[in-house]
Amino acid sequence: MILSTDSFEKIIENLHDGLYFVDQDLVITYWNKAAERISGYSSQEIVGTLCTDSALINVDSEGNYIRTCPLAVAMDDGKMHESELYLRHKKGHRIPVNIKVSPLTDDNDCVVGASALIADISNQAANTLKLKELEKLALLDNLTQLGNRNFIDKEIKERLCEFKRKGTPFGILFFDIDNFKRVNDTYGHDVGDKVLKFVADTLSSSSRPFDFYGRWGGEEFIGIIRNIEQPGLEQLGCRLRRIIESSHVLEGDNKIRVTISIGATVVNITDTEKTLIKRADTLLYQSKDSGRNCITVG
Structure with missing residues (x-):
């Protein structure tokens, strides 16, 4: 059986994964529907632009910009390459x-x-299943679509019980958006809401299926990270901080960037819900006092 050109085009246009092509000058010549869905950018916005344009610049797992287009590398050495990166969504x-x-x-x-x-x-x-469960339990924050404070309380209690019963360790990441009031004062609360949503989406999309992130209140978020020790918790917090620092929200011609300060701690045998949250909160404010945009572990 020989497929027609139209059949091939329909197959690649409806792939589950994003697909795009560039020519010898690194100009994008094709951008399929899945690429639109994953990135938020339409074919009309991308086709005809360079793959090195700022809209498509990726960051690595440490939050560092990758200035060299991966497709240019493949064209130079004639080999296939595979990697895991962080793509910036249009939002x-x-x-x-x-x-x-x-x-x-x-x-x-x-x-x-x-x-x-x-x-x-x-x-x-996995995140869709989490949302459905949270909606049923009325534990969802309407703006960010993360768990709310009630959910965080419930989850920490369950993790403490698991730790004391099975010895399964877990850690807390307490996040606060730096100088968030300045964003609201400069751009308005609607833009402030966009910033909150963008930070929440970054945390959620970067999580493992068995970790949870919730909105504690205002511009504060908490991550509950299962089966982790202090070095791994610090590494995760640093990666999330760098990813958020390297991203931005577009508001007209303005690129609105924010940073986060983090307090990170791992549960110990004497902890209660209150002592665990208080320790993470204290460490967070040590990060604030140290100049912001950093993580303090203890």
Whole structure:
């Protein structure tokens, strides 16, 4: 059976994963529906632009900008490459993706462009199940779609019981958006809400299926990180801080950037819900006193 050109086009247009092509000059020539869904950018907005444009600049797991287009690397060495990166969604938050890039050649084996296949690895299915459960229990924060304070209280109590029963460790990350009042005062509360949503989306999309993030109140968030010790908790907090620092929310022509301060602590055998939260909160304010945009572990 030989498929027609139209059939091939329908197949790639309806792939579950994002797919795009560039020519020899790194100009994007194709952007499928899944790429639109994952990135938030339409084909009309992307086709004809360079893959090195700011809209498509990725960051690595440490929050560092990747200035070299992965497709350019594949075109230079003629090899396929695979990596996990954080793609900036049009709304501003970062999405963890797996990207596979391959050179494209003509009949004479000359490189004429490259392709990229993008898979969203942000645990969307697991997060959808979490949301449904939270909605049923009326534990959802309406703005951010994260668990609210009641949910956080419930989850910490359950994790404490598990720790005392089985010895399963867990940690708390207490986040606060730095100088958030300045955002509200400068741009208005509607934009402030967008910033809160973008931070919440970044935390949620970067989580493992068995970790939870909730909005404690105002511009404060709490992460409950299961089965982790202090070094891993600090590493995770640093990565999230860098990812948020390297991202922005677009409001007209303005790129609104924020940073976060973090207090991080791991449960110990004498902890109650109150002592655990208080210790994380104290560490958070040590980060604030140290100049903000940092993490304090204790």
